[in-house]
Amino acid sequence: MLTANSHKMTSKSLFSQVLIFVFYLLLQIFFVRQLVLFDYAFCFVYVASIILLPFEINKITLILLGFVAGITVDIFYNTVGANAAAMTLIAFLRPNVIDILTPQRGYDERQTLSLNSMGLSWFITYAASLIFIHHFVLFLLEASDWGLFLPVIAKVICSTIFTTTIVVIIQFFRRD
Amino acid sequence: MYQLVQFISRQRAFILFAFLEVLSLWLFYSYNNYPNAIFFNTSNYYAAKALGTSNSIREYSNLKGVNTELASENSRLNELIAKLQAQQLDKSIVNYKADSSVASRFKFVVAKVSNLTTTQFNNYITIDKGSADGLAPGMGVMSSTGVVGKIKSCSEHFSVVISILHSEYSVSAKLKSNNEIGSVKWKGVNPDVVEMTEVSRYKTVKIKDTVVTSDFNYVFPPNIIIGYVKKVGVKPDQTFHEIDVQLATNFHTLAYVYVINNKLLSEQKALEEKSGDVKAK
Numbered sequence: 366m367l368t369a370n371s372h373k374m375t376s377k378s379l380f381s382q383v384l385i386f387v388f389y390l391l392l393q394i395f396f397v398r399q400l401v402l403f404d405y406a407f408c409f410v411y412v413a414s415i416i417l418l419p420f421e422i423n424k425i426t427l428i429l430l431g432f433v434a435g436i437t438v439d440i441f442y443n444t445v446g447a448n449a450a451a452m453t454l455i456a457f458l459r460p461n462v463i464d465i466l467t468p469q470r471g472y473d474e475r476q477t478l479s480l481n482s483m484g485l486s487w488f489i490t491y492a493a494s495l496i497f498i499h500h501f502v503l504f505l506l507e508a509s510d511w512g513l514f515l516p517v518i519a520k521v522i523c524s525t526i527f528t529t530t531i532v533v534i535i536q537f538f539r540r541d
Numbered sequence: 542m543y544q545l546v547q548f549i550s551r552q553r554a555f556i557l558f559a560f561l562e563v564l565s566l567w568l569f570y571s572y573n574n575y576p577n578a579i580f581f582n583t584s585n586y587y588a589a590k591a592l593g594t595s596n597s598i599r600e601y602s603n604l605k606g607v608n609t610e611l612a613s614e615n616s617r618l619n620e621l622i623a624k625l626q627a628q629q630l631d632k633s634i635v636n637y638k639a640d641s642s643v644a645s646r647f648k649f650v651v652a653k654v655s656n657l658t659t660t661q662f663n664n665y666i667t668i669d670k671g672s673a674d675g676l677a678p679g680m681g682v683m684s685s686t687g688v689v690g691k692i693k694s695c696s697e698h699f700s701v702v703i704s705i706l707h708s709e710y711s712v713s714a715k716l717k718s719n720n721e722i723g724s725v726k727w728k729g730v731n732p733d734v735v736e737m738t739e740v741s742r743y744k745t746v747k748i749k750d751t752v753v754t755s756d757f758n759y760v761f762p763p764n765i766i767i768g769y770v771k772k773v774g775v776k777p778d779q780t781f782h783e784i785d786v787q788l789a790t791n792f793h794t795l796a797y798v799y800v801i802n803n804k805l806l807s808e809q810k811a812l813e814e815k816s817g818d819v820k821a822k
Contacts, residue, residue, distance in 0.1 A: 428554060428558050431561075516729065
């Protein structure tokens with residue numbers, strides 16, 4: 366009876382994971398596509414679809430999901446391959462970033478990957494590092510001209526702050 | 542053999558990562574060389590349809606602006622008709638009469654914008670007409686207010702346009718007051734301003750002068766407005782002016798565009814290529 370119960374739990378959480386993943390992609394494509402502050406700060410909130418997957422996810426699935434999310438957004442931005450490359454990279458690096466950020470006492474068994482469970486400072490450091498890597502790769506690929514290096518850096522920094530803020534704000538509205 | 546299998550199985554995450562990363566970069570760098578690779582961009586039927594629907598909301602809120610633009614275009618066209626009729630009457634250029642097929646070589650197709658960006662380094666616009674309406678890659682695109690860009694790829698019912706806000710696209714242009722020829726290109730950051738180069742620093746350039754498409758242009762008819770001179774400067778040690786041009790078209794609210802089909806383009810190009818060959822020999 367115990368096993369049946371826990372099995373039910375996982376399939377339910379799997380379903381909600383899929384919903385969250387799709388939610389961030391739709392949010393990106395239909396709502397924040399035109400959202401730009403001062404010509405420099407862009408919002409790529411869909412990066413959260415990879416950032417917020419649970420700790421225990423298998424690495425292969427993670428990389429595949431990263432690629433899928435990236436290429437989907439690419440189709441709507443006409444930037445074939447750029448988002449896919451950036452997302453595959455952060456999906457691959459995510460386990461290493463989590464390792465580096467291990468608290469001194471190690472991760473608690475019951476902790477889940479969310480703002481509530483991990484605390485604000487851990488969550489922001491974690492999200493901002495992955496978002497920074499993503500934006501850096503994306504904008505550098507798109508610029509394709511070293512003359513644009515300074516605007517690129519400015520865009521990367523402003524956008525990292527912007528995206529991280531939005532991701533954190535959405536986390537505050539989560540019920541779990 | 543067993544060790545190889547073991548190695549692959551241990552490193553499978555890295556191998557998958559490397560494979561997908563190379564695939565993405567290959568797609569990214571080869572995309573620009575294949576104008577007909579339409580699956581991965583917004584001329585993909587489903588992507589364009591979805592964006593068109595979400596765009597219709599934005600469009601509704603812009604209706605007022607669109608109406609004013611259309612009204613002003615009507616008045617401009619009426620003026621033009623009047624002017625042309627006047628010219629016909631006084632026949633100012635003696636002995637020159639344009640061949641009727643040359644005079645009417647440009648055909649216009651109206652299309653609706655279903656997606657656009659203005660804030661990337663390379664901006665594209667998706668429109669809702671495609672090869673079924675006679676559109677083809679390379680055709681020019683303008684709005685009621687001025688130059689917009691050039692078609693990059695077409696599917697049956699949609700096309701992707703390279704906007705003038707694209708880091709690798711330039712348009713041959715001239716200054717209206719003194720016919721100085723130059724070329725106009727985007728600098729990559731501000732979506733309202735482009736840069737005009739190749740105008741000699743020894744010529745005078747007036748602020749607020751109109752910049753229009755030149756006569757040496759395959760895709761655009763001459764004298765289509767690009768923008769207005771905003772700032773003139775000369776870099777030290779340079780022979781050219783550095784001119785900032787305020788774009789005439791507001792890309793943020795672009796709703797309808799005209800695709801320009803130059804019916805004699807292939808004839809002109811074929812002739813020029815042929816004569817180029819003769820010279821080479």
